[in-house]
Amino acid sequence: MKENDFYACFGGFGIQHWGNIYAPDIEGKCHALTVCTVDGDTGEMHPIKEGPEVLSPSTLVVSPDQKYIYAGSEDKDFMQRGYGGGLSAFTFDMETGDLRMINQSLAYGSSTAYITLDKTGKYIFVANHGSKFVCSRYEMVDGTLQPKVIRDEGCVCVFKVREDGGIGELVDRLVLEGTGAHPIEHASAHPHSILLDDQDFAIIPNKGGDNIYVCKFNRESEKLDVLSVYKSEFGSSPRHACFVPGTPYVLVQNEYDGHLCSYALDREAGTLTRISRLDTWMPELQGTEFHLMKTMKQTHPWGIDVQLHPNGRFVFNNNTQGILGTFELNRETGELALLHRHVLEGIGSMTRGLQMDKSGRFLVATGVMNEKAVVLSINAETGELTQTSNVELPTPTALRFIYPQQA
Secondary structure: OOOOOEEEEEEEOOEEOOOOOOOOOEEOOOOOOEEEEEOOOOOOEEEEEEOOOOOOEEEEEEOOOOOEEEEEEOOOEOOOOOOEOEEEEEEEOOOOOOEEEEEEEEOOOOOEEEEEEOOOOOEEEEEEOOOOOEEEEEEEEOOEEEEEEEEOOOEEEEEEEOOOOOEEEEEEEEEOOOOOOOOOOOOOOOEOOOEEOOOOEEEEEEOOOOEEEEEEEEOOOOEEEEEEEEEOOOOOOEEEEEEOOOOOEEEEEEOOOOOEEEEEEEOOOOEEEEEEEEOOOOOOOOOOOOOOOOOOOOOOOOEEEEEEOOOOOEEEEEEOOOEEEEEEEOOOOOOEEEEEEEEOOOOOOOEEEEEEOOOOOEEEEEEOOOOEEEEEEEOOOOOOEEEEEEEEOOOEEEEEEEOHHHO
């Protein structure tokens, strides 16, 4: 590796049962994390190592000191049938790119969709989406037996990190509430991510409940204190978020209605106020929407991820049309404006994770169905994107970069 080269670590889907118990919605092939080298000049990536086997490691995060990688398993059968999702901790060898598993833990919720760390790297925060499956119990109502439907709890869990980097004890479990538009997709709360800022404020988009939880992590009690719950539009399904450092602004990408929103966070009151709400699809681009539920009559593409450029000006998002959007953020007002749309070539409609390198020169988008990740160069003046290379990977969903220079 050259002096300015670095690593990328990818996770992905194993077999996914989202809307059908009997046949998988996605025949996922990822059963381990994949480590790639990244050329610091071109962004080109090459797989070099595969980690120990782990079930559907679809979300991951790297510790601030670059020594450890944590993966969440987006599954319902981690360790044993019906036990929900799980977590795995790994050490990373900066010289060889080798991954060694430290330990594993239940996530204490199903379909673990997101994992992150606080600024110190001493606490792990996990969003458990919930699998959407149901079981029926019966109770006597007015003299007759009636089915009572029980659903998974959508929850956010907090774990301590051990001295050796392993996953420690569970210290908090926050169960979210709310329902939304679709009778299956939104019949209960589904937190899809959690993000913390340097002041320990946490944003939790709840796609099942059409709301956004604003919390603050209390380091004395080791609990997430709920400050407020912002109610979004019916059927909006807030999914992913990012803070804008040095400002009061928070960006949230909705899933179901595909809109990208900016909010002002009042850190005194602990409340959100919306500033912008922009649609991200191209109506003229037909035949590319990804539909999870065959019974759904929706034609609008879903929104997926949102990322802020290191310059604090450009904002990037993706949707199930296979489109990447470039937006400009007004750092004085928090307003968003669409600058460009880029239609991805050769990656299909089901893009998943987005990630930028720390210099802001390259953006990577993962394509689950086409089993590759695409590298795009970013024009520093305009925010325009140009595809430069791709790498084949097993049903990739998420990636994080690892920098030898920061270790």
